[in-house]
Amino acid sequence: MHTFFAPDLAGPTYTLPEDESKHAVRVLRLGVGDEVELLDGRGGLYKAAVADANPKRCQLRITHHESVPPRSYFTHVAVAPTKNLDRMEWFVEKAVEIGVERISFLRCARSERRELKLERLEKIAISALKQSGQAWLPQLDELQDFGAFVAGVTPETTFIAHLEEGERTSLAQVAGAGPGCCVLIGPEGDFTPQEIALALAKGIQPVTLGASRLRTETAALAAVFTAHIGR
Structure with a gap:
């Protein structure tokens, strides 16, 4: 049909x-x-x-x-968009297919893409919604500076996935523990030490997505999948 x-x-x-x-x-x-x-x-x-x-x-x-009622667990991924927009289109498509409630886009210090038009990504999301039979279209947010975004999050349910040295918890261990989660994914080259420090000072918990060094769009999708199966 x-x-x-x-x-x-x-x-x-x-x-x-x-x-x-x-x-x-x-x-x-x-x-x-x-x-x-x-x-x-x-x-x-x-x-x-x-x-x-x-x-x-x-x-x-x-x-x-x-x-169809909203899902009981809210998955929110905030990601720094890649220079090649095709890779973000791929991420949005697959994230909608798996099940994500909100996607935000971050402008970070090391971001290669400083501007972003949502029209094309919204069309990708709608197409994925129809293909997958999902009932709820995710919210897509305009590109926002990292500092401004971090200032508005709920730290208890927000996690930052970074590659710097230091103790980090597996996202799989903490996703699903509350009503939802927001996972921050940095650009190629990772968040800067200053951005990580800002997040930690806010009370955001550092997490790891595994031993492999993932591309930005792969890490973002891994975060969606991990949060999804942790429900």
């Missing part, structure tokens, strides 16, 4: 945007009576039937609705 994203769905009918209408009618060749699935990204799962197969405004009639 074909799936469409309908964030503004309300009422017994829904009209697909023009680009989606054209795809549904001209490419997928959907006709009156054909069934589709709709996701609103807020826990709503819908079944619908094509009522008007117009390639400019394909109208759907809602036939069934169910609500």
Whole structure:
């Protein structure tokens, strides 16, 4: 069954945007009576039937609705985006497929990417949502300076994954212990000692993701997976 994203769905009918209408009618060749699935990204799962197969405004009639509650454990990853945006797109896609509630983007001292437009990443997230059948679309936050982000976190449920010497706890041991967690992932070259010190002074706990030195996007995905299986 074909799936469409309908964030503004309300009422017994829904009209697909023009680009989606054209795809549904001209490419997928959907006709009156054909069934589709709709996701609103807020826990709503819908079944619908094509009522008007117009390639400019394909109208759907809602036939069934169910609500999926939010997951009991909240996973939040804050990551410094890579210079090659394809690697961040890959991370967002896989993180949504596994199950993540929020992704924030950090501007760190060693960041190679200083600006970030979310439009493309949001489209990747929606595509992954439809593909994986997830009911909740993750929140994607604008790029923010590391210091400003750290100032606003809850330290008891926030962890920083860094490669500096010193005692660190395995994320697998602490993820899942509370209502959720936020994991900070640095850029290629890691967080600076000053950034690590700032996080530790805030009360953020240092963690490790394992013995291997991981790429930024791999580390971010490992954090999502570790938190997910720790629930």
